[in-house]
Amino acid sequence: MMLEEIRNRLQADIPGCQVELVVNGSPSAQNSLLIDRQHGLAAARLLREGLQMDFCSNVTAVDWPDREQTNKVKTKQIVDGVEKEIEQTIKTTVPGYLEVVYHLFSMTNKDGPVVIRLRTPNRTEDVAVPSLTPVWRSAEFQEREAFDLYGIVFDGHPDLRRILMWEGFTDHPMRKDYVPPPDDDLEILREG
Amino acid sequence: MTQVAVPGAEQDNIMEISMGPQHPSTHGVFRMDVRLDGERVVRLKPVFGYLHRNHEKIAEAASYLAAIPYTDRLDYLCSMTNNWGYALAVEKLAGIAVPERAEYIRVIVSELTRLQNHAGMVGFLLQDMGASGTPLMYAFRERERVLDLFESLSGARMMCNYMRFGGVRVDCSAEWLSETAKLVAGFDGFLDEFEQLLTGNEILMARTQGVGVLPRELAINAGVTGPGLRASGVNYDLRKVDRYGVYERFQFRVPLGEHGDVFDRYMMRVLEMRESLKILEQALRDIPSGPIMDPKARLRGLRPKVGEAYARIESPKGELGFYLISDGSPNPYRYRVRPPSLINLTVLEDMCLGQNIADVVVILGSIDIVMGEVDR
Numbered sequence: 001m002m003l004e005e006i007r008n009r010l011q012a013d014i015p016g017c018q019v020e021l022v023v024n025g026s027p028s029a030q031n032s033l034l035i036d037r038q039h040g041l042a043a044a045r046l047l048r049e050g051l052q053m054d055f056c057s058n059v060t061a062v063d064w065p066d067r068e069q070t071n072k073v074k075t076k077q078i079v080d081g082v083e084k085e086i087e088q089t090i091k092t093t094v095p096g097y098l099e100v101v102y103h104l105f106s107m108t109n110k111d112g113p114v115v116i117r118l119r120t121p122n123r124t125e126d127v128a129v130p131s132l133t134p135v136w137r138s139a140e141f142q143e144r145e146a147f148d149l150y151g152i153v154f155d156g157h158p159d160l161r162r163i164l165m166w167e168g169f170t171d172h173p174m175r176k177d178y179v180p181p182p183d184d185d186l187e188i189l190r191e192g
Numbered sequence: 193m194t195q196v197a198v199p200g201a202e203q204d205n206i207m208e209i210s211m212g213p214q215h216p217s218t219h220g221v222f223r224m225d226v227r228l229d230g231e232r233v234v235r236l237k238p239v240f241g242y243l244h245r246n247h248e249k250i251a252e253a254a255s256y257l258a259a260i261p262y263t264d265r266l267d268y269l270c271s272m273t274n275n276w277g278y279a280l281a282v283e284k285l286a287g288i289a290v291p292e293r294a295e296y297i298r299v300i301v302s303e304l305t306r307l308q309n310h311a312g313m314v315g316f317l318l319q320d321m322g323a324s325g326t327p328l329m330y331a332f333r334e335r336e337r338v339l340d341l342f343e344s345l346s347g348a349r350m351m352c353n354y355m356r357f358g359g360v361r362v363d364c365s366a367e368w369l370s371e372t373a374k375l376v377a378g379f380d381g382f383l384d385e386f387e388q389l390l391t392g393n394e395i396l397m398a399r400t401q402g403v404g405v406l407p408r409e410l411a412i413n414a415g416v417t418g419p420g421l422r423a424s425g426v427n428y429d430l431r432k433v434d435r436y437g438v439y440e441r442f443q444f445r446v447p448l449g450e451h452g453d454v455f456d457r458y459m460m461r462v463l464e465m466r467e468s469l470k471i472l473e474q475a476l477r478d479i480p481s482g483p484i485m486d487p488k489a490r491l492r493g494l495r496p497k498v499g500e501a502y503a504r505i506e507s508p509k510g511e512l513g514f515y516l517i518s519d520g521s522p523n524p525y526r527y528r529v530r531p532p533s534l535i536n537l538t539v540l541e542d543m544c545l546g547q548n549i550a551d552v553v554v555i556l557g558s559i560d561i562v563m564g565e566v567d568r
Contacts, residue, residue: 024499024500025497025498025499026286026287026496026497026498026499026500026501026518027284027286027499028499028500028501028503030500030501054413055412055415056415057415057417057504057511057530058513058515058528060526060528060530062517062525103502103513103530107426107428110428110433113502136413136415137410137413137414137415137538138413138414138415138535138538139415140538141535141537142534142535149246149248163240163241164240164241164244164567164568165241165244173246173249174246174248174249
């Protein structure tokens, strides 16, 4: 089944669901569907029950920090009575976000992958996406891992705890801006 | 082990036991918080992270080539298949072709890996059941022969670091191929001997049949892959489904279980070893001569185009996947391992509920985990 068909089906069957096709430029040509997070759970249910995507193989997160974009804009200005073309460099900050990626396959039809993505609005205050564990149990530990290492909160997850780091740990080490503590700090941690 | 009285428990015989991380049956540093009613398991929560080293972060800081030795240390019994999974992902990401001879060598070393992994797994399972020593030593005798072959091919017995994107690192000699053919020819005899000792054994049957049953629907929904999935009767083997490499050229069957219990998971391993032998015979017979590396593949300073790729292979433990995102720089922007050992543990509690505590050890052994891959 083509991704465009899946997108149309999702938009037709779920009122208000926004789906965007994300094109992948690499030779793998694995394109993906970006689904708005409010309808993530409904879309997952439809994918599993209506489109036989019964096997959710891989769940992972990606951190996209704020980045600066420089655009060169040519404007015409009148300098000393003469019209001149002046190039201006405008710096804008593109806000960052956290992204969860699901790789879905169908064991019934033996096809896939269908890649779906959910994004948070930003990386600091609002970092929640709906948990898809109620639809696919295989997401249970993998979403816990994304919560642990990236700090993404999965609404509706039955058991959202840290999985690899220890309980008292506060940071999220897979984030791009994570700074590991100096070695002597570990000594202090150990002594409590 | 420590015993803690559970506050608010109505019955006196509810007991909480922390099993591990140094328990010999956990195959590494793995812990289970078990709540018991007498000897019956009423709750079981696995605890991970003792071997966590943030493998993914390390690989994101390294170049595409430098990540290969780290993949050896994921499932440290199966470095060859780990290499292949990663190489396949980079090949998809950068559009690299693999010469035919290299594809055959990959199949040969991967099926050898499956043989030694499954033999070792059965040995350990029997060890966990109380058959101290004998089956494990028989299995390890055969495993040593496979490791000797790996050593003469790659220079290392376990951390082989052998495959590269675009091919393999060194070519195999005609002597190596004939030594491998000798091992393959003798392996069926070992399996016959092994099965004669074990498969019909009354104690093995009593300890495994009807124990740790995994229903088909739950296995699919929980993402269980590999022999554990096929023991529950789901026909899903990536060598047949994805036909990666040159697997479509070989005749072999996919063994399927019926009950999804520990006995079926044991039988899957034995039957898969026999099928691997068939693949090995055909691959050794048909291997062509030619180059082992794509001459256009760039190992050092590889900068794939911006994009992403997910590739997966049928490793001896299940579906081993690698997900890579390139931002055009020499190191991956995102590097993710889909660890079959971790995801197969999702259903550990479901399989253990209502069983005796002694069966937990056997059920865990039948999943076949390696902590290097679970914790990464």
